[in-house]
Amino acid sequence: ASSSIISTMKAFGIEAKNSMSIVDKFNEVGNNFAITSGGIGDALKRSASALSSANNTLDQSIGMIVAANNVIQDPEVVGTALKTISMRLRNTSGQLQEMGIDAEGAAESVTKLQQQLLSLTSGKVNIMKDAETFKSTYEILVDLSNVWGDLSDKAQADIIRLVAGVRQGNVLTAALSNMKEGIEATNTALTSQGSALSENEKYLSPIKGKVDQFNASLQQLWANTINSDFVKGLVDGAKAIVLFVDKLGLIPIILTTIM
Numbered sequence: 001a002s003s004s005i006i007s008t009m010k011a012f013g014i015e016a017k018n019s020m021s022i023v024d025k026f027n028e029v030g031n032n033f034a035i036t037s038g039g040i041g042d043a044l045k046r047s048a049s050a051l052s053s054a055n056n057t058l059d060q061s062i063g064m065i066v067a068a069n070n071v072i073q074d075p076e077v078v079g080t081a082l083k084t085i086s087m088r089l090r091n092t093s094g095q096l097q098e099m100g101i102d103a104e105g106a107a108e109s110v111t112k113l114q115q116q117l118l119s120l121t122s123g124k125v126n127i128m129k130d131a132e133t134f135k136s137t138y139e140i141l142v143d144l145s146n147v148w149g150d151l152s153d154k155a156q157a158d159i160i161r162l163v164a165g166v167r168q169g170n171v172l173t174a175a176l177s178n179m180k181e182g183i184e185a186t187n188t189a190l191t192s193q194g195s196a197l198s199e200n201e202k203y204l205s206p207i208k209g210k211v212d213q214f215n216a217s218l219q220q221l222w223a224n225t226i227n228s229d230f231v232k233g234l235v236d237g238a239k240a241i242v243l244f245v246d247k248l249g250l251i252p253i254i255l256t257t258i259m
Contacts, residue, residue: 003045004040007049008045021192026062035066039069042079044065046083047065050087055135056137060136062185063182065185066185084167087099104166110127122147124146125144141175141182
């Protein structure tokens with residue numbers, strides 16, 4: 001858990017004093033979607049750096065992870081795939097090969113990728129905001145998901161080949177098919193402040209109650225014991241022994257023996 005939080009902090013430039021916000025996001029999304037907090041962390045360990053470099057916020061990254069994992073149910077596979085997809089949308093096949101990233105089916109240039117996606121989606125999906133700025137991976141996937149159901153099988157296959165390659169195609173398909181849930185998860189992460197602390201308090205509250213009950217029982221037991229005839233008898237007996245020893249004048253002898 002700590003390693004995934006640390007890698008997420010470094011990737012998204014989150015200061016240590018704000019690290020609790022990461023825990024809040026993991027916790028709240030894990031509580032509301034088909035993925036655990038640990039699963040989100042595992043996926044981000046493999047993709048956070050690439051996703052952050054591709055202009056995605058932490059909330060958007062979590063949203064994409066949830067969308068894909070809803071079908072795949074393997075956060076590590078999802079994290080690796082999102083890393084690949086985010087890099088394929090911003091680099092040429094030659095650059096991908098140099099970085100050791102799967103380049104099968106990737107475009108020879110960013111301009112060609114842009115043109116091909118525009119053509120395949122009838123001008124509805126552009127990977128660029130302007131001539132110098134890429135859209136985030138999240139924005140592109142949301143745009144693609146909005147037209148996905150209207151595309152032909154061939155167009156979908158061509159997009160999968162361009163954006164994800166054969167190896168990661170199933171993860172891209174899963175993400176696009178469940179992007180509505182990914183958007184919901186993104187919004188959940190955005191509004192998760194205080195989630196982990198609140199849940200921890202709910203967890204501790206019944207424990208504290210049980211401890212308080214236990215302490216009260218011990219106090220009652222002690223009070224009852226003190227008031228019992230048995231203890232009173234012990235005290236009276238000890239008092240009688242002391243008086244008897246003192247009456248016989250044995251106290252000095254006992255003390256001398258001890259010394």
